[in-house]
Amino acid sequence: MAGHPVEVYFEFVPLGRQVKVVAIDAASGVEVSIVAPAGASQRDMETIALRKLTKRLTDLAEGA
Known part of the structure; x- marks a missing residue:
């Protein structure tokens, strides 16, 4: 199933007035x-x- 994630984890890191996801x-x-x-x-x-x-x-699946 390359290219289509089944389970994804998200991490949110506050950086002042921005958020790194x-x-x-x-x-x-x-x-x-x-x-x-x-x-x-x-x-x-x-x-x-x-x-x-x-x-x-x-x-990645296509080798790029």
Whole structure:
């Protein structure tokens, strides 16, 4: 199922007026991060991080 994470862990780290969001694929351990405004909704931050993680997994599966 490369490119489509089944179980993802999210970590939220406040950085002043921003939040660093780390998305980790449980199966492979691949992780990506984004930085978002602290006022953004958690759901929006998770959606963006998940899209980035999916893209990264797809790239790895394709050998990029």
